[in-house]
Amino acid sequence: xxxxxxxxxAAAAVAASAGLLAVTTRHVVHAALWLVVxxxxxxxxxxxxxxxxxxxxxVLVYVGAVVVLVLFALMLTxxxxxxxxxxxxxxxxxxxxxxVGGATTALLLxxxxxxxxxxxxxxxxxxxxxTSQVAAQVFSTWVWPFEALSLLLLAxxxxxxxxxxxxxxxxxx
Amino acid sequence: MIHLIGPFVLxxxxxGIGLAGVLLxxxxxxxxxxxxxxxxxxxxxxxxxxIARPAAHAASSVLxxxxxxxxxxxxxxxxxxxLAVYRLRGSIDxxxxxxxxx
Numbered sequence: 001x002x003x004x005x006x007x008x009x010a011a012a013a014v015a016a017s018a019g020l021l022a023v024t025t026r027h028v029v030h031a032a033l034w035l036v037v038x039x040x041x042x043x044x045x046x047x048x049x050x051x052x053x054x055x056x057x058x059v060l061v062y063v064g065a066v067v068v069l070v071l072f073a074l075m076l077t078x079x080x081x082x083x084x085x086x087x088x089x090x091x092x093x094x095x096x097x098x099x100v101g102g103a104t105t106a107l108l109l110x111x112x113x114x115x116x117x118x119x120x121x122x123x124x125x126x127x128x129x130x131t132s133q134v135a136a137q138v139f140s141t142w143v144w145p146f147e148a149l150s151l152l153l154l155a156x157x158x159x160x161x162x163x164x165x166x167x168x169x170x171x172x173x
Numbered sequence: 174m175i176h177l178i179g180p181f182v183l184x185x186x187x188x189g190i191g192l193a194g195v196l197l198x199x200x201x202x203x204x205x206x207x208x209x210x211x212x213x214x215x216x217x218x219x220x221x222x223x224i225a226r227p228a229a230h231a232a233s234s235v236l237x238x239x240x241x242x243x244x245x246x247x248x249x250x251x252x253x254x255x256l257a258v259y260r261l262r263g264s265i266d267x268x269x270x271x272x273x274x275x
Contacts, residue, residue: 004175012183019187019210023194028203035206038187042213045183046237048175051220054237058216061241066209066248073202073252077259087199087266094197101193108185112218113178121177124224134234142235149242156246160253 004126008048015041026083032070036063050126053134180221187214201255201265205248212244 015038022034039062047055080086089097116122138146187210194207219237259265 002175005179008175008179012179012186015213016183016186016190019190019213022206022210023190023197023203028200031203031206035209038210039213042187042217045180045217046220049180049220049224051224051234051237054216054220054234054241057238057241061245062209062213066245069248069252070202070205073255076256077202077265079200079202084200087268089197089199097193097196100196101189101191103189104192105185105189108188109182112181112185116177116181119178121179121181122225124175124177124221126175127224127227129234134238137235138238142239145239149239152246153242156249160249163250163253163257166257 004048005120008045011041011044011048013041014038015045026085026088028074028079028084029071029081032067032074035070036067039063039067049124050128052128053131177221177225180217184214184218184221187211187217199266199268201258201267202252204267205251205255208251209244209248212240216240 018034018037018041022031022038025031025034039058043055043058043063046058113119191207191210191212191214194210195204196207198204198207216237219240220234223234223236255265
């Protein structure tokens, strides 16, 4: 165990426990707020792995934009303040979800454990990736996927507008 | 120095938790939170693999950035569809059948 291992374990524990709370809490708004904590934990993990730009973009895009969108959607759909007992899942479904989630985790671990080289696995040499390296990659090797992604974002924007216009026309008799 | 098993365990946990959330939730917006957790697990895996095995076309930070962009586009569209459904049906409970199905 190294010091970075301990820091990593702490950030990972924050991410996993906040994720668990985000999917199990009864309060609808709290679920979105626990997602913020989970994503900040993931950003810390990514930062410890040495990908600074990815961690910063994660905070900007997810915590800054996606969670705000989710909160807005919760408000626009009149999410109840306080515990939402009307939409609680039954015990059978809770058990099913827990079993499927646990089985998926076990399956992934059984695949990834040999890849990591057993316990505690291969030692990662931390090579911080500088932003200029990332920029050089994006605008040389990955320039066409990058352009396709900008088109995808434009398409998503137009499609979101179109979907909301269709719904507005359908609701007015 | 970090041992490789740590990121792998975290990725597996996040994907499992996210999948359980997708199955558990009845509110359509909260299903998206599960999807976000699954994508976060994939992100951790992509970053750790790119550090463990640097490739020729080292996509170390580029691939995670692309994943995040696609996830953002997906969330925007999904929320637009959910809001449209809410306006049409007045509810985003995934368990109530629509009027055509009744």
